[in-house]
Amino acid sequence: MSTNHNITSANVQSEMAGLGRVVILGAGESGVGAAMLAQKQGFDVFVSDFGTIADKYKKALEDLGIVYESAQHTEELILNASEVIKSPGIPPTAPIIKKLVEKGISVISEIEFAKRYTHAKTVCITGSNGKSTTSLLTYHILKNAGLNVGLAGNIGHSFAAQVATESFDWYVLEISSFMLDDMFEFKADIAVLLNITPDHLDRYEYKIENYAASKMRIIQNQTENDVFIYCADDEETLNALRNVHPEARTYPFSIVKTVDQGAFLDENTIHILIETNNELTMSISDLALQGKHNIYNSMASGIVAKVLELRNDSIRESMGNFKNIEHRLEHVAKISGIDFINDSKATNVNSTWYALESMTSDVVLIMGGVDKGNDYNMLKDLVKQKVKAIVCLGKDNKRIHDAFEDDVEVIVNTFSAEEATQIAYHLAKRGDAVLLSPACASFDLFKNYEDRGNQFKAAVREL
The missing domain is CATH 3.40.50.720 (NAD(P)-binding Rossmann-like Domain)
Incomplete structure (x- = not known):
């Protein structure tokens, strides 16, 4: 045609x-x-x-x-x-x-258009980091509990296509700031804001407050009959909340303080309390998703489940048997005693911080790509503690060199996933991890982060 x-x-x-x-x-x-x-x-x-x-x-x-x-x-x-x-x-x-x-x-946006033609209720999840994992976990919990639920937005199949062809009662929607910018009458029945960290600042005049205002659109049009779930430990979220006043019922989650309603961590046990519903408790060692950032993700999903009055044993089972998504801290292989981990979905500095924070061995870090105005300072302490070498994968790596040349002995430039993987393999030794966690977008050398992750995995398998 x-x-x-x-x-x-x-x-x-x-x-x-x-x-x-x-x-x-x-x-x-x-x-x-x-x-x-x-x-x-x-x-x-x-x-x-x-x-x-x-x-x-x-x-x-x-x-x-x-x-x-x-x-x-x-x-x-x-x-x-x-x-x-x-x-x-x-x-x-x-x-x-x-x-x-x-x-x-x-x-x-497509999301705004599609919502006009469905009576289904929506759980809308946004945040700079963790929204794909949390969306998939929430969908997993709801589906396993027997709800008639679809998954859409920034993940899975198009929301509009599903509205045209399916008949779900609920949708879990992963919502990006770009989608929120083009949503006006749309209302989330349950809104989840995981965190706000510098990302996509090139679209927001390099001002964190503009980006935060975009994220806060997740609660626009909500009423007292709706629900807003947010991280009480996230500084930028708390700053943004000073400028808005949610009408919805609010449920914070925290790993550093106790909350009356919502979720908190006491030693190694998560507690989730929603009004008169029976309290859900779960040991963090029983969670399928490990690492501090995933405690937050699990808390957010758990609050959604409790708001919907799902059974505690069903929630625990789902939070314990969930399988995480491809390209997010995905274990690829162990070769010569070296773990290869694909975190290609880490397209901003904060995601890479989370990845490094979860590492328990010395790391050869593969990073780089299209820099979106990144501030690498937040990585410096973790890089000093855990990273023995950095392999740059991108066309322009000057800012990475400038940021870490005093912290890491070896910084190497590469221009393909195959070259980066081979050099990282030679720099690592038994017991180390080779971590692809770029902190940058992928469009200089790859179609998208999936292509970058897939090329990395293919290169690992060729070693």
Whole structure:
């Protein structure tokens, strides 16, 4: 199906339909899902992607007879929209977005659009770190307890596609700050904010307060009938909460202090208390997810489960048998007594801090990529304690050298996953760990963090 043929068809369809025209910018998972739902609801649909559309998404659009273009944005076919649904990855500074805003055309996220067409309730999880793990754990707990639940958002299949084709009572949605920026009337029934640490500051004028304000949109439109769960140990979250006043019932979680309602840690036991429900207690040694950061993630999921009045034994079982996601502290192999760990999903400094914090052996750290305004200072103490060598994997590694040249004896530059893995293997000795935890985005050398992680795993298996 050629682009020219598509555009001609778009004009014909627009004239014939007489309905609202929905234009979708970006033809990835969320964009194609939004197109499916918009078509089902009777809109005239046009999909435009400034980049290349993956074959599987082209086929999905063609099978549905949805008109699309790739490698361009044809303005006359976009600026006549009733409403535009944009990919989270398109910044508000993109020229086409500026023109849409100037014309007063509504620009929203796929999540906002999909919520209009479902009565399902939502558990919405955001945070700079841990949101994928917590979303998957929460989904695992709810599904095992027998709830009719879907998983969507920044993870799994498109929310809009599931609204178009499924009939769930609940959704667990992983929500990024980019999604929140394009959500206006959307309301989370249960909102979870795990933490706020510097990330994506290039999208927020390099101001943490702008990024924090974006994260706090998770509680917009909530009422006293809704629930807000947050980390009482997170400084930026507490700062942000001084500027807003949640209407929802709030449940904090903490590992350093006791709370009346919510979750806290007493020695090695998690306590979760929600109003009159019977208290849930669980030893942290019984959690499937280990490490301090995962205590927080487990607490957040546990509060959701208790709010929904799930049985304690069911919650404990699910929190004890959960399997974590690919590319997040994923053990790849042990070769010559050296552990190889894939944490490619660590695309910011805080994620890498969590990874290093959980290491119990000396580390050869593979890091680098597209630097998003990173401040590496928070890593310095852990790097001094645990890291014997840094293998840089990226096109421009100057800032990593500058940050750690006084803390680590060996810092090496590499330009492929295979080269980085081989050098790290030679720098490590029996009992060490080789940890891929980049602290940076992957787009300089890889398609995405999954591609980076998969290439690393393939290189490990070739050793």
